[in-house]
Amino acid sequence: MKKQATRDAYGKALLELGGLHEDIVVLDADLSQSTRTAEFAKVYPDRFFNAGIAEQNMMGMAAGLSTANKTVFASSFAIFAVGRAFEQVRNSLAYANLNVKVCATHSGITVGEDGGSHQSIEDIAIMRSVPNMTVVVPSDGISTKEALFSIYEYKGPVYLRLGRPAVPIIYDEGLEFEIGKGIELRDGPDATLIACGMMVAMAVEAADELAKQGINLSVIDMHTIKPLDEELIIRKAKETGAILTIEEHSIIGGLGGAVCEVVSEHHPIPVIRMGIKDVFGQSGTPNELLQHYNLTTEHIIQKTQDLLKKKA
Amino acid sequence: MREINSLVVEEVQAKAKSIRKNIIKMLGLAGSGHTGGSLSSADILASLYFWEMNIKPNNPTWEDRDRFVLSKGHAAPVLYATLAEKGYFKAGKLETLRKLGSPLQGHPDMLKLPGVEASTGSLGQGISWAVGMALAGKLDKRDSRVYSVLGDGEIQEGMVWEALMAGAHYKLDNMLVFLDYNGLQIDGKISDVLSPEPVADKFRAFNWEVICIDGHDITQIMQALEKGRQIKGKPTAVIAETIKGKGCSFMENQANWHGVAPNAEEVEKALAELG
Numbered sequence: 001m002k003k004q005a006t007r008d009a010y011g012k013a014l015l016e017l018g019g020l021h022e023d024i025v026v027l028d029a030d031l032s033q034s035t036r037t038a039e040f041a042k043v044y045p046d047r048f049f050n051a052g053i054a055e056q057n058m059m060g061m062a063a064g065l066s067t068a069n070k071t072v073f074a075s076s077f078a079i080f081a082v083g084r085a086f087e088q089v090r091n092s093l094a095y096a097n098l099n100v101k102v103c104a105t106h107s108g109i110t111v112g113e114d115g116g117s118h119q120s121i122e123d124i125a126i127m128r129s130v131p132n133m134t135v136v137v138p139s140d141g142i143s144t145k146e147a148l149f150s151i152y153e154y155k156g157p158v159y160l161r162l163g164r165p166a167v168p169i170i171y172d173e174g175l176e177f178e179i180g181k182g183i184e185l186r187d188g189p190d191a192t193l194i195a196c197g198m199m200v201a202m203a204v205e206a207a208d209e210l211a212k213q214g215i216n217l218s219v220i221d222m223h224t225i226k227p228l229d230e231e232l233i234i235r236k237a238k239e240t241g242a243i244l245t246i247e248e249h250s251i252i253g254g255l256g257g258a259v260c261e262v263v264s265e266h267h268p269i270p271v272i273r274m275g276i277k278d279v280f281g282q283s284g285t286p287n288e289l290l291q292h293y294n295l296t297t298e299h300i301i302q303k304t305q306d307l308l309k310k311k312a
Numbered sequence: 313m314r315e316i317n318s319l320v321v322e323e324v325q326a327k328a329k330s331i332r333k334n335i336i337k338m339l340g341l342a343g344s345g346h347t348g349g350s351l352s353s354a355d356i357l358a359s360l361y362f363w364e365m366n367i368k369p370n371n372p373t374w375e376d377r378d379r380f381v382l383s384k385g386h387a388a389p390v391l392y393a394t395l396a397e398k399g400y401f402k403a404g405k406l407e408t409l410r411k412l413g414s415p416l417q418g419h420p421d422m423l424k425l426p427g428v429e430a431s432t433g434s435l436g437q438g439i440s441w442a443v444g445m446a447l448a449g450k451l452d453k454r455d456s457r458v459y460s461v462l463g464d465g466e467i468q469e470g471m472v473w474e475a476l477m478a479g480a481h482y483k484l485d486n487m488l489v490f491l492d493y494n495g496l497q498i499d500g501k502i503s504d505v506l507s508p509e510p511v512a513d514k515f516r517a518f519n520w521e522v523i524c525i526d527g528h529d530i531t532q533i534m535q536a537l538e539k540g541r542q543i544k545g546k547p548t549a550v551i552a553e554t555i556k557g558k559g560c561s562f563m564e565n566q567a568n569w570h571g572v573a574p575n576a577e578e579v580e581k582a583l584a585e586l587g
Contacts, residue, residue, distance in 0.1 A: 025448075025451070046451065047451070049447060049482070051474075051478060052474075052477070052478070052481075054471075054474035054477070054478070056436070056440070056470075056471040056474060057440045057443070057471055057474035057475045057477075057478055059440070060437050060438075060439070060440020060441050060443065060444060060471070060475060061440055061441075061443050061444035061447060061475075061478065062444060063430070063437075063440070063441045063444055064381075064430070064440065064441035064442060064443060064444020064445040064446070064447070064448065065444040065445070065447060065448045066444075067379075067422075067429065067430070067441070067444070067445060067448075068444075068445060068448030068449070068451075068452065069375075070448055070451075087434060088437060088440070088471070091431070091433075091434040091437060092431070092434075092437050092440070092441065095421075095431055096421075096422055096423060096430070096431040097423060
């Protein structure tokens with residue numbers, strides 16, 4: 001299976017997009033090698049500004065640049081872009097509804113060996129609570145590129161959540177990607193798996209495994225957490241009667257929380273949330289950590305079976 | 313070099329007086345807001361908008377305009393009074409300050425009011441916007457300039473120094489920042505709360521050109537602005553010694569006038585003093 005880190009796809013797509021649009025300006029906070037904005041910086045040095053290790057000022061500079069009709073992509077690790085600079089993102093970018101894209105890499109526990117201090121597990125929850133903010137979490141390299149091209153066309157603040165490790169490519173080139181529209185990857189009546197980011201590939205794998213046992217699941221890549229595809233969630237809640245949400249993020253306030261808000265208001269059914277259970281991460285390889293925090297294909301299968309019991 | 317004579321100075325002085333009177337009136341009607349720091353910045357804003365800046369009030373988004381960012385956003389009344397004076401909107405709107413649905417929010421909101429270049433108020437953020445605007449000006453090879461006013465309490469925010477570092481690193485000589493150095497913040501004297509001294513040395517150490525002036529002397533403000541235009545390769549900081557509450561004797565140098573609006577009687581007294 002072909003694999004690519006979403007940050008790698010971001011770096012390549014940003015370079016391509018930068019060649020198409022003169023108004024694109026890229027900022028980074030001394031992590032351009034890791035976030036992959038260095039590729040853009042090398043080819044378009046005039047349109048790249050390193051803010052140094054000063055994420056708060058980076059967001060302010062992004063605000064100022066965007067008022068001069070620049071489309072600004074500001075990158076750092078998720079923990080710093082969202083955590084360190086939260087109030088700048090809130091008050092300088094979102095409150096003024098500016099055309100700035102906060103593209104954060106190294107989200108979730110798969111940051112790996114750097115440990116819990118660097119593993120952002122709250123960023124989806126935080127960003128989706130901010131008015132005007134759009135939150136996109138692509139699942140593979142292909143959808144990352146399409147997401148990037150889409151958020152360029154969209155005028156307004158966006159949070160794009162990207163990851164460090166290579167993850168399976170699940171889409172073909174030319175994927176039709178629409179902000180706010182979940183992608184139905186499997187269509188089955190027994191339950192629905194709603195996943196985002198790197199967990200989508202595992203959800204598909206789990207569904208295909210269970211299909212061999214005669215359990216037919218729907219699988220949705222919910223790449224946009226906000227605005228959330230409520231229509232699709234409600235339809236799937238009605239059609240399948242049970243939902244499992246899967247994310248590499250805290251079970252509090254992220255994809256799982258967002259889905260629960262929708263089904264509890266519109267069509268209450270059993271939901272199980274898979275994610276980080278309100279604890280901080282730690283050092284380890286990404287695979288060891290996914291295993292340790294129960295975020296594997298096997299765990300998805302197990303939880304789906306628990307869900308089916310709840311449904312019955 | 314533009315000539316600085318008594319005629320242009322008196323013209324700006326008259327504008328500053330009108331701005332101060334409107335600050336008092338609008339705050340009196342609003343019943344809340346930041347009086348002291350609005351009055352301390354009035355001469356600076358009057359000089360910028362009525363002498364220095366290249367702007368078109370009837371075309372507030374004109375691409376080649378000079379830009380002004382009120383980093384000390386709580387002094388919104390001085391910005392609103394100045395914009396109204398300049399003709400960005402009718403002075404009658406000033407009466408809606410801080411009222412539900414008003415474009416004159418408690419802190420400046422660029423989405424609601426023409427002429428407001430940045431939504432500020434959370435201290436430290438405006439100067440970063442100004443750095444970004446100056447970067448954009450360099451990128452687009454425009455001759456336009458970017459101005460900002462920082463509060464002296466505001467420079468306690470670490471972010472300000474991130475922005476100053478960036479401004480010098482990127483050699484933003486199209487940028488000039490005033491420090492409204494009135495010496496007071498909400499909790500008292502800045503020297504008691506958390507001293508930023510030595511202020512001028514700090515700006516110099518961050519590679520900014522530093523000019524120290526009396527922030528209520530229009531001639532000195534104009535001279536500083538002229539000098540700022542000649543500085544190449546680095547941004548300019550004008551450390552303007554000011555008096556909080558300037559123009560109303562009972563408000564001057566009183567920290568408790570930071571975030572308080574005058575009542576009807578005080579409005580009358582203040583307007584009488586301003587003349």
